[in-house]
Amino acid sequence: MSMHTSHRRRFGVTSAGLLGLAVLAIVLPFGLNAGQLTTATFVLIAAIGALGLNVLTGYTGQISLGHAFFLAVGAYTAGVLGGNDHLTALIWLPAAGVVAALCGALVGPTALRLRGLYLAIVTIGLVFIGQHIWFNVPAISGGPGGRSFPAVAFGPFDFSAGQQLTIGGLVIDHNGLYYYLALIILAAAMLFVWNLVRGRPGRAMQAVRDREIAAAIMGVDLARTKMSAFVISSFLTGVSGALYASYLSFATPGQWSVLLSVQYVAAIIVGGIGTVWGALLGSIVIFALPAVLQSLIPQSSSGGLPIDDLTSIAYGVLIIVFFVLEPHGIVGLGRRVASLWSRIGLRPGKGGGLSQEAQSIENRSEATWAG
Amino acid sequence: MTPSTTPMLEVRDLALRFGSVTAFEDLTFDVGRGELFAVIGPNGAGKTSLFNVLSRAYVPTAGSVRFDGADLLRLRVSALAGAGVARTFQNLGLFGELTVLENVLIGRHHLMRSGTLRSGLWLGYARREERRHRAAAMEALEFAGIGRHAHVPTGTLPFGIQKRVEIARALAMEPKLMLLDEPVAGMSVAEREEITALVRRLHHERDLTLLLVEHDMGMVMRIAQRVLVLDFGRIIAIGTPAEVQRDERVIRAYLGEELEPALAEAPR
Numbered sequence: 001m002s003m004h005t006s007h008r009r010r011f012g013v014t015s016a017g018l019l020g021l022a023v024l025a026i027v028l029p030f031g032l033n034a035g036q037l038t039t040a041t042f043v044l045i046a047a048i049g050a051l052g053l054n055v056l057t058g059y060t061g062q063i064s065l066g067h068a069f070f071l072a073v074g075a076y077t078a079g080v081l082g083g084n085d086h087l088t089a090l091i092w093l094p095a096a097g098v099v100a101a102l103c104g105a106l107v108g109p110t111a112l113r114l115r116g117l118y119l120a121i122v123t124i125g126l127v128f129i130g131q132h133i134w135f136n137v138p139a140i141s142g143g144p145g146g147r148s149f150p151a152v153a154f155g156p157f158d159f160s161a162g163q164q165l166t167i168g169g170l171v172i173d174h175n176g177l178y179y180y181l182a183l184i185i186l187a188a189a190m191l192f193v194w195n196l197v198r199g200r201p202g203r204a205m206q207a208v209r210d211r212e213i214a215a216a217i218m219g220v221d222l223a224r225t226k227m228s229a230f231v232i233s234s235f236l237t238g239v240s241g242a243l244y245a246s247y248l249s250f251a252t253p254g255q256w257s258v259l260l261s262v263q264y265v266a267a268i269i270v271g272g273i274g275t276v277w278g279a280l281l282g283s284i285v286i287f288a289l290p291a292v293l294q295s296l297i298p299q300s301s302s303g304g305l306p307i308d309d310l311t312s313i314a315y316g317v318l319i320i321v322f323f324v325l326e327p328h329g330i331v332g333l334g335r336r337v338a339s340l341w342s343r344i345g346l347r348p349g350k351g352g353g354l355s356q357e358a359q360s361i362e363n364r365s366e367a368t369w370a371g
Numbered sequence: 372m373t374p375s376t377t378p379m380l381e382v383r384d385l386a387l388r389f390g391s392v393t394a395f396e397d398l399t400f401d402v403g404r405g406e407l408f409a410v411i412g413p414n415g416a417g418k419t420s421l422f423n424v425l426s427r428a429y430v431p432t433a434g435s436v437r438f439d440g441a442d443l444l445r446l447r448v449s450a451l452a453g454a455g456v457a458r459t460f461q462n463l464g465l466f467g468e469l470t471v472l473e474n475v476l477i478g479r480h481h482l483m484r485s486g487t488l489r490s491g492l493w494l495g496y497a498r499r500e501e502r503r504h505r506a507a508a509m510e511a512l513e514f515a516g517i518g519r520h521a522h523v524p525t526g527t528l529p530f531g532i533q534k535r536v537e538i539a540r541a542l543a544m545e546p547k548l549m550l551l552d553e554p555v556a557g558m559s560v561a562e563r564e565e566i567t568a569l570v571r572r573l574h575h576e577r578d579l580t581l582l583l584v585e586h587d588m589g590m591v592m593r594i595a596q597r598v599l600v601l602d603f604g605r606i607i608a609i610g611t612p613a614e615v616q617r618d619e620r621v622i623r624a625y626l627g628e629e630l631e632p633a634l635a636e637a638p639r
């Protein structure tokens with residue numbers, strides 16, 4: 001059947017694309033200056049957290065604005081275990097995920113009682129409670145003045161500023177080391193989530209998102225499903241927060257504000273709600289934006305708006321544009337282009353007939369009335 | 372184990388009220404093993420509400436339900452699938468963003484075991500389990516005649532196909548009792564014939580007890596073994612299709628509409 005060959009061809013194209021992307025990601029640091037590499041590293045670190053948010057909000061439909069809280073929990077776990085107790089990153093990095101996941105497990109049950117906006121509001125509350133703790137418990141956070149965070153070090157491999165690794169003539173500096181570490185963790189996390197959402201637990205999450213009652217009647221345990229979404233999400237977010245703080249090397253309690261949560265929500269909206277790649281694509285747009293604007297706009301134009309305000313406006317515009325025009329974000333745009341492409345390539349007469357995606361687009365107009 | 376003579380479903384004095392609105396009351400009836408049992412009645416008679424109680428979506432105000440000899444009302448909603456009850460929805464209960472195959476696989480959720488770690492790490496167990504259940508889900512899709520739509524996002528399909536996806540999903544759950552809420556509503560004559568044949572095959576080939584809610588009297592009278600007639604939430608008749616069609620109260624409830632086959636074009 002032609003369906004098989006087209007499936008196989010798509011598989012080939014996908015593998016080739018992934019390979020190309022992997023190569024690009026690996027050589028990228030050698031083509032960037034220090035400032036750009038720093039931005040790229042922050043993007044990758046943030047993408048791990050955005051992926052976590054996409055599991056919870058995108059795939060399971062639980063709207064959360066509490067992301068800043070879980071990032072902070074991860075960061076301060078790293079700070080306390082790595083900085084105060086001088087434990088190795090092999091311990092504090094996973095521990096940051098685990099402690100955040102435990103917090104997620106504590107918050108999870110509220111999602112069983114609250115839905116939609118109510119859950120969003122409660123999770124904002126979490127950020128405020130967190131900030132109260134961060135400002136008032138210096139042993140964790142260093143108090144209002146902030147604290148320093150440990151650099152990643154695995155035995156002899158030290159990621160501190162000034163350190164570098166030389167492999168066969170290639171020099172990888174502090175920024176590069178963080179870049180590759182974040183890249184590896186992100187790739188592993190994306191693979192995990194990819195498997196998850198194509199398997200039994202991820203299907204259950206999406207069913208809960210689309211129709212909770214119907215999902216329960218099909219045998220999906222709502223409590224369990226929401227709980228595991230919270231746990232997976234906050235684990236990834238905790239790891240992201242720990243890496244972020246470690247790379248920053250210093251953070252104040254004020255940084256873990258609702259605004260940070262909003263940035264992550266913006267990232268998954270722009271990149272693609274409920275998609276694995278959307279977390280990365282959205283993070284590129286949202287977290288590289290300030291640096292890009294900074295480099296585009298000359299320093300001298302002091303009469304204009306400050307970069308921060310420009311960035312906020314750009315976030316707002318992006319969120320609105322994507323919500324209204326393409327709810328599936330950049331990934332959705334890509335899918336449209338791909339299905340348009342296969343529609344052109346498989347015109348009847350050329351022997352193909354419509355591809356399934358093209359067919360489903362055809363059917364979309366018919367199906368709207370069915371709700 | 373329960374002797375095979377116990378009815379599949381024993382409903383006793385069942386009532387459901389929403390504040391002052393009574394959806395139904397005093398419902399007492401049995402559904403035998405392997406029976407194709409229809410529930411009919413005018414709009415608002417309480418048919419869907421009855422299904423909602425039987426699938427544990429609503430908690431009844433009074434009464435009891437025994438399913439396969441055990442107290443159905445002690446089960447949690449999500450335990451129902453495992454106990455052997457499957458249903459379809461009048462207004463579709465599909466997961467629009469998932470593909471047709473994935474929707475049917477959700478029906479097999481309770482038959483699968485892979486959790487977060489086994490699936491996320493894509494371990495051998497999860498892979499094998501997934502392959503096995505995909506094959507079973509495909510089989511259910513083929514049974515319902517919609518195998519070729521397996522990989523299409525469900526929400527983009529026409530209503531008639533989506534209704535079949537619901538039946539395939541319910542079948543894939545491997546239930547003992549299947550509740551079908553208006554499977555042919557909103558369909559063309561040709562589609563109605565196909566679904567009628569499909570329900571018949573479900574009944575004959577799959578060892579199922581079927582509870583069918585339907586406005587299409589032609590269909591009901593042709594395939595049901597017994598019919599229960601609800602009006603304003605009360606049972607006004609129960610019996611074979613022939614008995615029910617002759618019943619005075621039934622004729623009156625349908626307000627002069629003739630209870631001949633082909634009566635009642637479903638009013639939606």
Ligand SMILES: Nc1ncnc2c1ncn2[C@@H]1O[C@H](COP(=O)(O)OP(=O)(O)OP(=O)(O)O)[C@@H](O)[C@H]1O
Nearest residue numbers: 389392393394413414415416417418419420421461
């Ligand atoms: N969640 C609810 N809250 C309040 N009233 C309800 C609810 N669900 C059903 N009802 C009421 O219960 C009664 C029975 O409704 P139900 O949907 O069971 O009727 P039905 O027999 O399925 O009708 P139809 O043939 O139109 O599908 C109606 O009066 C309806 O308004």
Ligand SMILES: [Mg+2]
Nearest residue numbers: 418419420461
């Ligand atoms: Mg109804």
